[in-house]
Amino acid sequence: AKLRLLMTELIGVTPDPMRHQIRINRGRRDGVFVGQSVIDARGLMGQVVEIREDTAEVLLISDERHAVPVTVVGTDVRAIAEGTGDYRRLRLRHVQPTLDVATNDLLVTSGLGGRFPPGHAVGRVAGITHERGQAFMEVSVEPAARLDRSRHLLLVFVESTAEAGESPGDDLVGPDESE
Numbered sequence: 548a549k550l551r552l553l554m555t556e557l558i559g560v561t562p563d564p565m566r567h568q569i570r571i572n573r574g575r576r577d578g579v580f581v582g583q584s585v586i587d588a589r590g591l592m593g594q595v596v597e598i599r600e601d602t603a604e605v606l607l608i609s610d611e612r613h614a615v616p617v618t619v620v621g622t623d624v625r626a627i628a629e630g631t632g633d634y635r636r637l638r639l640r641h642v643q644p645t646l647d648v649a650t651n652d653l654l655v656t657s658g659l660g661g662r663f664p665p666g667h668a669v670g671r672v673a674g675i676t677h678e679r680g681q682a683f684m685e686v687s688v689e690p691a692a693r694l695d696r697s698r699h700l701l702l703v704f705v706e707s708t709a710e711a712g713e714s715p716g717d718d719l720v721g722p723d724e725s726e
Contacts, residue, residue, distance in 0.1 A: 567610035590668035590691025634695040639686035
């Protein structure tokens with residue numbers, strides 16, 4: 548599969564401080580879809596959660612309702628990075644003390660679950676604490692994307708590179724394939 552990127556711009560921010568959600572100036576007309584990844588120049592911003600004709604709502608990875616499967620670059624370590632409600636901090640959930648995770652490790656989307664394409668920077672490990680007697684470590688992550696500052700963003704389209712007839716269902720990619 549190859550990636551196609553479409554420029555978009557932030558045109559609004561949800562007034563509710565408990566929700567990390569933004570509005571962008573692309574929508575159904577541009578082929579935007581629910582679950583689509585949105586990135587800035589540095590990394591993953593979030594995903595599209597609602598679409599209108601000319602605009603879309605994007606839930607940022609810092610929102611407490613957001614979770615993204617990640618992997619630590621250079622290892623096989625997999626985890627889930629969750630929003631904390633703070634633009635400058637994510638957390639990894641249920642990290643075993645035996646896992647090979649260190650401060651400054653780079654986390655990227657793992658591609659597991661199929662929602663986010665693999666390999667987009669999510670953040671770097673900022674701190675690790677392990678309370679005695681606790682089953683898991685608390686790992687905090689500094690997001691790669693400038694979640695509270697980026698205005699110019701990119702929508703990620705994953706396009707199948709399979710030859711016609713190579714596998715069934717490959718032609719069922721989406722409504723706007725003809726461009």
